[in-house]
Amino acid sequence: MSSKMYDLIGVGVGPFNLSLAALLEGNCEVDAVFFDQKPQFDWHKGMLIVGTRLQVPFMADLVTLADPTNQYSFLNYLSQKNRLYPFYFLQRLDIPRREYNDYCQWVANELDNCRFGKKVVELDYNESENYFTVTVEDVHTNEQATYHSKNLVLGTGSIPVLPKTFQGLPEENVFHTSKFLENQDRCRKAKSITVIGSGQSAAEAFRELLKERMEHPYKLTWITRSKSFLSMEESKLSVEQFSPDYVNYFYQFPQEKKDEIFKTQDLLYKGISSHTITDIYNLLYEHSVSGEDMNLGLQVLTEVKGIEQKGDMCEIQCHQWQQDKDFTHESEVVIVGTGYRPNVPGFIRENLGSYMNWDDQGRYEVEADYRLRLNIPNQIYVHSGISHSHGVGSTNLGLAVHRNKVIINHLVGREVFPMHDKNVFQNFDADKFNQL
Ligand SMILES: Cc1cc2nc3c(=O)[nH]c(=O)nc-3n(C[C@H](O)[C@H](O)[C@H](O)COP(=O)(O)OP(=O)(O)OC[C@H]3O[C@@H](n4cnc5c(N)ncnc54)[C@H](O)[C@@H]3O)c2cc1C
Ligand SMILES: NC(=O)c1ccc[n+]([C@@H]2O[C@H](COP(=O)([O-])OP(=O)(O)OC[C@H]3O[C@@H](n4cnc5c(N)ncnc54)[C@H](OP(=O)(O)O)[C@@H]3O)[C@@H](O)[C@H]2O)c1
Structure with a gap:
């Protein structure tokens, strides 16, 4: 005391x-x-x-x-x-x-x-x-x-967000991007890996897995609810919104209006840096060189509703929201990049x-x-x-x-x-x- x-x-x-x-x-x-x-x-x-x-x-x-x-x-x-x-x-x-x-x-x-x-x-x-x-x-x-x-x-x-329907599964098979590096060896041994989400975290994990795939030939898939692998807003005049001037301007609004404005600003904090997308595209291109089956899959417009462990594999329950279609996908490891909350x-x-x-x-x-x-x-x-x-x-x-x-x-x-x-x-x- x-x-x-x-x-x-x-x-x-x-x-x-x-x-x-x-x-x-x-x-x-x-x-x-x-x-x-x-x-x-x-x-x-x-x-x-x-x-x-x-x-x-x-x-x-x-x-x-x-x-x-x-x-x-x-x-x-x-x-x-x-x-x-x-x-x-x-x-x-x-x-x-x-x-x-x-x-x-x-x-x-x-x-x-x-x-x-x-x-x-x-x-x-x-x-x-x-x-x-x-x-x-x-x-x-x-x-x-x-x-x-x-x-x-x-x-x-902030703390990592792991949706309720992804919880209670073996941690070595289903983990948040915040635990990516400690699970890298696990990934190297896997036959298949799926990354969920398309923020900067998911993109950085996917890029690293793409690089390592040159030596560890797992099947690699990437699924996101977002309508596209969207680029973060990084232009010089846009990032002026990260200034004291904008904070003072924003603060004066009533709470309801602030919530309305915030919803329109997701690309200022969500999305992927353009250099990361470029790296990913270049690696995808590199993987395509031989013309053989790339064993890679990228799926947008798709929300993961739940994950179930079935034997050695995880069954990922997906919903393509634009087509209103459900489907499942199997993967040995699932990396969850669904973000953070305060x-x-x-x-x-x-x-x-x-x-x-x-x-x-x-x-x-x-x-x-x-x-x-x-x-x-x-x-x-x-x-x-x-x-x-x-x-x-x-x-x-x-x-x-x-x-x-x-x-x-x-x-x-x-x-x-x-x-x-x-x-x-x-x-x-x-x-x-x-x-x-
Ligand atoms: C992966 C990632 C990358 C990011 N990169 C950038 C970037 O490049 N540029 C940018 O502008 N923003 C970035 N951000 C945004 C983020 O807001 C900042 O990175 C930053 O970490 C926020 O700092 P903080 O001090 O609020 O929180 P944190 O870094 O989360 O630190 C909070 C600390 O509080 C401690 N703590 C919590 N509860 C207790 C308790 N009860 N007792 C004692 N200690 C406690 C925790 O141990 C932790 O060390 C990134 C966010 C993430 C998730
Ligand atoms: N190098 C760096 O500096 C660095 C690295 C990592 C993170 N960060 C920062 O940290 C913050 C958090 O980034 P983050 O990438 O962890 O999280 P994020 O930006 O919140 O991205 C979460 C992603 O998961 C998707 N998603 C959520 N639930 C889903 C579901 N059930 N099924 C499918 N997709 C789902 C979201 O789609 P919706 O768009 O539909 O919500 C979004 O694409 C950001 O501000 C980011 O810029 C920075």
């Missing part, structure tokens, strides 16, 4: 809270500590496939967009590792995902305010003295300790739920400056589960740094990081257009 009173305790150390921890390091106005259940920092470990790239420029590192002089910048990481020249000659903005992870691990190891192997299991609020109690369990010893803090920041990220741990609702405001869909209400709308004087800042309030860019790495600027400014009560109204070329708000 620690009687010390922190200014801020962070739950989870993914890139979003790690960025906040890095920006707060050395700030004597905020005494903060961050806990993560993992033994060390790891960013979507099962998907760190060699050759995959970050979907944002390296400048969306943990600090640069807030403070380019910060010692925890990606460029300083390169410098400390004596890799500046190779990066300079590489001439690329989109760094390998493995390198981003290594960079974040370097930052996490440098910081004093991040604790790993520590799972937050309970949050409580002391109403008479106005502070939060955070119960933390050591994942190795199971010992619990409690900490006190005036404010909290939730950065618990991770809002039960304990947030259990003991603190009554202090929050919830909308009619059970989502918490969030202020423009990323504080939960609470009926107590203390603050809970949130990174996770805010797409409904702050829009499509909420899970974007670059915008997380902007969010941390807002959070720090609010926490400290003054503009530590200057904010600018106009950051991009285009305009979203009609009222502002004629003021140009």
